[in-house]
Amino acid sequence: MQIEVNNVTYTYNKKRFDEFEALKGISLKIDKGEFVALVGKTGSGKSTLIQTFNGLILPTSGYVKVDDFIVTGDKKLKRQLLKKESKEVQILNKKKAYLLRKKVGMVFQFPEYQLFADTILKDVMFGPLNFKVEENLAKEKSINALKSVGIDESYFERNPFELSGGEKRRVAIAGILASEPDILILDEPTAGLDPNGKKEIMNLIKDIHKEGKTIILVTHDMDVVMDYVDKIFVLNDGKLLEETTPNILFNKENILDYSLEIPTFYKFKNLLKKYGFCKDLSKINEFNELIDIICEDKND
Amino acid sequence: MTNIFGKYTQYNTIIHKCDPRIKILGLILIMVICFLPYGSNYMNQLAILAVLGVVIVSLMIIAKINFLDFFKSLKVMWFMVIFLLIINVFIPYGNNEHVMISFSNGYTLYWEGVLNTFMVVFRLILMIALTMILTSTTTPMDITYGFEWYLSPLKIFKFPTQVVAMTISLALRFIPTLLEQANRIMKAQKSRGVDYNRGFLSKKIKSITTLIVPLLVSCFSISDDLSLAMEARGYDPYGKRSRYRILKFSIYDLVSILFFIILLGAFIYLSVITNHYGVNIIETLFPLTEGVTF
Numbered sequence: 069m070q071i072e073v074n075n076v077t078y079t080y081n082k083k084r085f086d087e088f089e090a091l092k093g094i095s096l097k098i099d100k101g102e103f104v105a106l107v108g109k110t111g112s113g114k115s116t117l118i119q120t121f122n123g124l125i126l127p128t129s130g131y132v133k134v135d136d137f138i139v140t141g142d143k144k145l146k147r148q149l150l151k152k153e154s155k156e157v158q159i160l161n162k163k164k165a166y167l168l169r170k171k172v173g174m175v176f177q178f179p180e181y182q183l184f185a186d187t188i189l190k191d192v193m194f195g196p197l198n199f200k201v202e203e204n205l206a207k208e209k210s211i212n213a214l215k216s217v218g219i220d221e222s223y224f225e226r227n228p229f230e231l232s233g234g235e236k237r238r239v240a241i242a243g244i245l246a247s248e249p250d251i252l253i254l255d256e257p258t259a260g261l262d263p264n265g266k267k268e269i270m271n272l273i274k275d276i277h278k279e280g281k282t283i284i285l286v287t288h289d290m291d292v293v294m295d296y297v298d299k300i301f302v303l304n305d306g307k308l309l310e311e312t313t314p315n316i317l318f319n320k321e322n323i324l325d326y327s328l329e330i331p332t333f334y335k336f337k338n339l340l341k342k343y344g345f346c347k348d349l350s351k352i353n354e355f356n357e358l359i360d361i362i363c364e365d366k367n368d
Numbered sequence: 369m370t371n372i373f374g375k376y377t378q379y380n381t382i383i384h385k386c387d388p389r390i391k392i393l394g395l396i397l398i399m400v401i402c403f404l405p406y407g408s409n410y411m412n413q414l415a416i417l418a419v420l421g422v423v424i425v426s427l428m429i430i431a432k433i434n435f436l437d438f439f440k441s442l443k444v445m446w447f448m449v450i451f452l453l454i455i456n457v458f459i460p461y462g463n464n465e466h467v468m469i470s471f472s473n474g475y476t477l478y479w480e481g482v483l484n485t486f487m488v489v490f491r492l493i494l495m496i497a498l499t500m501i502l503t504s505t506t507t508p509m510d511i512t513y514g515f516e517w518y519l520s521p522l523k524i525f526k527f528p529t530q531v532v533a534m535t536i537s538l539a540l541r542f543i544p545t546l547l548e549q550a551n552r553i554m555k556a557q558k559s560r561g562v563d564y565n566r567g568f569l570s571k572k573i574k575s576i577t578t579l580i581v582p583l584l585v586s587c588f589s590i591s592d593d594l595s596l597a598m599e600a601r602g603y604d605p606y607g608k609r610s611r612y613r614i615l616k617f618s619i620y621d622l623v624s625i626l627f628f629i630i631l632l633g634a635f636i637y638l639s640v641i642t643n644h645y646g647v648n649i650i651e652t653l654f655p656l657t658e659g660v661t662f
C-alpha cells in the first residue's frame with residue numbers, strides 16, 4: 069500500500085461564516101505503480117483530496133498515509149499514530165516532513181503559473197535544489213527531465229515567459245519531474261491544450277508510469293481515462309461514490325447519473341444500439357473488436 | 369492567506385446596512401479622534417485611548433468581525449513596532465523623567481520612549497481595526513461609490529472623478545482574486561520544496577521572488593484581459609454611466625451621523641481641556657488618586 073486515505077474530512081474556512089465541508093469522510097487505497105484517475109463533477113472535492121497527499125492541505129479529521137509519512141491536521145491522532153511507529157519513522161515525520169513533497173510530485177492545473185526564473189533550465193533546477201540535491205546532479209536531472217518532456221536543448225537558456233502555453237506547461241511539468249518523485253499527481257494536465265498537445269502530454273505521463281511510478285490523474289476528459297487509466301475513483305459531493313475500472317464504469321446502464329462525459333467509443337456503441345444494431349456489444353471494450361463484429365455482421 | 373483582513377463578510381448588522389458615505393466619514397472622524405493630542409499626562413492619555421479602544425472593540429463586535437482574523441492581520445506589524453521602538457527610545461523628546469539606561473557620556477534613554485511607542489502602536493492597531501470594520505462591512509462597490517460621492521465637488525475643476533472611482537473599484541475588486549492567485553502559486557512552489565515560513569533572510573527573499581514574479585506576470589495578463597473586455601463592452605472613461613444601486617439616506621444613517629458627531633464632540637472637548645487647560649481628567653473624575661501621578 070503506497071497511499072492510504074483513512075476517513076478523511078476537510079472543511080474550508082473552519083468556524084467562519086463561509087465554512088464549507090469539501091471532503092466528507094473519504095477512504096481509499098492506491099498501490100505502488102498504479103495508474104489511477106479521480107473523476108467527478110465540478111466541486112466534488114478532487115483537487116482538495118489530492119492536496120492532502122502531499123500535505124498542502126491537512127485533513128480536519130482522519131489521516132492520509134503516504135509510505136511512512138502521516139498527514140493529518142488532527143494533532144492528537146497524529147501523536148497516537150506515530151507512537152506505534154518505529155524511531156526512524158518518527159524522526160522522518162518530525163524533522164524531514166519536507167521530503168514528502170519530494171516523494172509526491174504535484175502538477176497543478178495550469179502549472180505554467182509557477183514559472184519564475186530567468187532561464188528555463190534554472191526554473192527546472194529549482195525543485196531539486198530545494199530538496200538539497202547537489203548542483204551538478206540537479207542540472208543533470210533537470211536536463212533529463214526537460215528532454216523527456218520534449219524540450220529541445222536550444223531552449224534551455226531562453227526565458228520561460230517567451231514560450232507558448234503548451235511549452236510552458238511542459239517546462240512546468242519538467243520542473244516537477246526533475247525532483248524525481250515516486251508518485252506523480254496531475255490536476256487536469258490536459259486542460260486547454262489542442263488534441264496534439266494533449267496526446268503528447270498523456271504519452272509522456274504513460275512513459276513515466278512505465279518507469280514504475282504511481283500516477284494519480286484528475287481529469288474531466290473521459291477519453292483520456294478510457295485510454296490510459298487502470299482504476300477509477302468516482303467522487304461526488306465530497307464522498308467516494310465508487311472504485312471501478314473504466315470498462316465497468318462506462319458499461320453501466322446508469323452512467324448518466326454520474327454526470328460524467330461519456331467517452332467517444334461508448335457514445336458510438338450506444339448509437340449503434342439505438343439504431344438497431346442487434347449483436348451483443350456489452351463485452352466489447354475496444355475499437356478493433358468493435359470493427360471485427362461490425363464486419364462479421366455485414367458478412368452475415 | 370485566505371483569512372486576510374479586508375474581506376467583505378456577508379452579515380446583516382446595523383453597520384452593514386449603514387450608508388457607505390457615512391461609514392467613510394465615520395472612519396475618517398474616528399481616525400482623527402485617535403490622533404488628537406490629549407495633553408502631556410500619560411495616565412490621561414492612556415485612559416482616553418482605552419476608552420477609544422472600548423468604543424472600537426464594541427463596533428467590531430457589532431459588525432461581527434472575526435477577532436482571529438484581526439489578530440492575524442496584526443502579525444505583519446511587528447517589524448514596524450521594532451522600528452518605532454528604536455526611534456522613540458534612542459531619540460528622546462518631550463518631558464522625560466524616568467531614566468531607563470544612562471550611558472557614561474551623559475546620553476540617557478527614558479522609559480517615556482517605550483510608553484510613547486506603545487501609544488503610537490496602539491493607535492495604529494485602532495486604525496487597522498477601523499479599516500477592517502469598513503472593508504468587512506462594505507462591498508468594494510459601495511466603498512467606491514462613497515469615495516466618488518466625496519470626490520464629486522472636484523468635477524467643477526474637470527477632475528475625472530469617474531475614472532478615479534473606476535480605478536479604485538477595480539483595484540479593490542481584484543484584491544481577493546490576487547490573493548487567491550498568490551495562494552495557488554504558493555501551493556505550486558511549496559510542491560517544489562519552497563518553505564515560506566522557515567529559513568534565514570536571504571533564503572526568505574529568494575522564496576518570496578518565486579511568489580512575486582509569477583504574481584506580477586499574472587497581474588499584467590489579468591489587467592490586459594480586463595481592459596480589452598471593458599472596451600469590448602463599450603466602456604468609455606469619460607462617458608456618463610448609470611448605476612444599479614442608488615444610495616439613499618435611512619433612519620440608521622441619521623442615528624450613525626448623530627453617533628459620530630457626539631463622539632467627535634466629546635473627544636475634541638477632552639482634547640481641548642487636557643491639552644490647553646492642562647486639566648487632569650482622572651484626578652477630576654476620581655479625586656482619590658490625587659498625588660498618584662505618573
Ligand SMILES: Nc1ncnc2c1ncn2[C@@H]1O[C@H](COP(=O)(O)OP(=O)(O)OP(=O)(O)O)[C@@H](O)[C@H]1O
Binds near residue numbers: 080081114
Ligand atoms: N479555498 C477555498 N475556500 C473555500 N472553499 C473552497 C476552496 N477551494 C475549494 N472550495 C470548495 O470546495 C469544493 C471542492 O473544491 P475542489 O476544488 O476540490 O473541486 P474539484 O472537484 O477539484 O472541482 P473542479 O473539477 O472544478 O476542479 C468546492 O465546492 C469549492 O467551492
Ligand SMILES: [Mg+2]
Binds near residue numbers: 114115116255
Ligand atoms: Mg479541481
